[in-house]
Amino acid sequence: MTDTDQHSPATDPALLDALREHVQGGLPSTIADLSALVRLPSVSWSAFDPAHVQASAEAVADLARSTGVFADDAVRIVRSAVEGETAGAEEAGRELGQPAVLAVRPARNGKPTVMLYAHHDVQPQGDDALWETPPFEPTLRGDRLYGRGASDDKAGVMTHVASLRALHAQFGDDLDLGVVLFVEGEEEFGSRSFRTFLREQKEHLAADVIVVADSDNWSVDVPSITVSLRGNVTFRATLTTLEHASHSGMFGGAAPDAMIPMVRLLASLHDDDGSVAVEGLTAYDADVPERSEAELATDAALLEGVQPVGSGPVLSRMWFQPSITVTGMDVPSVANASNTLLPNVAARVSVRVAPGQSATDAYAAVERHLRAHVPFGAKLDITEVDTGDGFLVDTAGWAVQQARTAMHEGWGAPAVEQGIGGSIPFVSDLAAEFPEAQILVTGVEDPDTRAHSPNESQHLGVLHRAIASETILLARLATRP
DSSP: OOOOOOOOOOOOOHHHHHHHHHHHHHHHHHHHHHHHHTTSBOSSSSSSOOHHHHHHHHHHHHHHHHHHHSSSSGGGEEBTTTOOOOOOOTTTTOOOOOOEEEEEEEOTOOOEEEEEEOOOBBBOOOGGOSSSSSSOOOOETTTESTTTTTTTTTTHHHHHHHHHHHHHHHHHHOOOOOEEEEEOOOGTTOOOOOHHHHHHHHHOOOSSEEEEEEOOOOOSSSSEEEEEEEEEEEEEEEEEOOSSOOEEHHHHTTTTOOHHHHHHHTTTTTTSSOOOTTTTOOOOOOOOOOOOOHHHHHHHHHOOOOOOOSOOOOHHHHHHHHEEEEEEEEEGGGGGGSSSSSSSEEEEEEEEOOOSHHHHHHHHHHHHHHHOOGGGGOEEEEEEEEEEEOOOOTTTSSSHHHHHHHHHHHHHOOOEEEEEOOOHHHHHHHHHHTTTSSSEEEEEEOOOTTTSSSTTTEEEEHHHHHHHHHHHHHHHTTTOO
């Protein structure tokens, strides 16, 4: 599935050399600015201090101004209503989403406009004890910068910023390319105000090409263009069997505590080989590159003797088949466990939906399955439902051809077209709002980035090559007839 661009001419060698020099010269500042962003614990989840996300947005706005591409008053921090309200949300007491940064430079002389997307919010750090270095203190070890958000997605933010700096260094005020920089502040919390933001800012966001810097690469030496994304469904499932807790010795063996049906219900979601066992969840049929189960064991850090789950080609399982994960449960901790029958148990369930199936249909299938498999007449409540559709990229467009060439020139290796098992649901929202725009999903991660996990890191060589590729892509768009 590798493919070099056979239709777009190579970038002028002198221009290539100049762009590479600008990127190389700006790299120390880029790494310093990335480190400063990592120090801001911009967790967008509701249980965390929103002041940190605001501080992060202000830092990103300053970085946007530093590029020289935008007039100072063309850079704004924007918040939109979560529940689809388009005006007066704060005055009416309705909830607003986290702050996003929006910067706009209009196109001139018939040149296209490109939207550059990334997000400045991050996942919670989790258990500090699992981090080898402090999660919000950027730490350089070898070729990697460690810290929460060092890669996902503050490196994406800096890829855009550094590329725009290099572009401005080359073209100055003669740049005719239209540029929209959109850095979201709540991607890790479900992009709850994203659709409202799109409607409110549509005239400013309109673009011919959209570059989403929030994905993966094939390796630290080989770039990728992401051509498919799984959708997602998440929800909270609560089972209740008793009006109150009771002594397990007195009533155990006759009265069903909530854990018994919960364990059985969750187990019904998978077959014996670990494949999803929910009728109505579909798979997408497409060829995938070869990857062995041994390579999977290494990449996913399986313990010795642990077998992979599912069936079919490894990458098909990860890109094109549904998966279900129980990501959390509300139960007493082992340290606080008493000899008690639990009256209720809650589980957080995450479903990855194969591209091509709507998340709404997938949720309906999972809900039917759960309600049909509840044991012992337990009461099932499903709440906090969140859905997002997957996406399939049209690889025939001219912008994809330009991106292939730019990646080859920036990395020195042809790009691999790959699917991603993770979800970026707002991409389908962008496609719905701007159906004529060509969407490119790129990224700065690699198989050992450990995004969302302890010891997240950014490979600085990958960051350098990603900036070079995006700078070349923007230059190609700027000089396109």
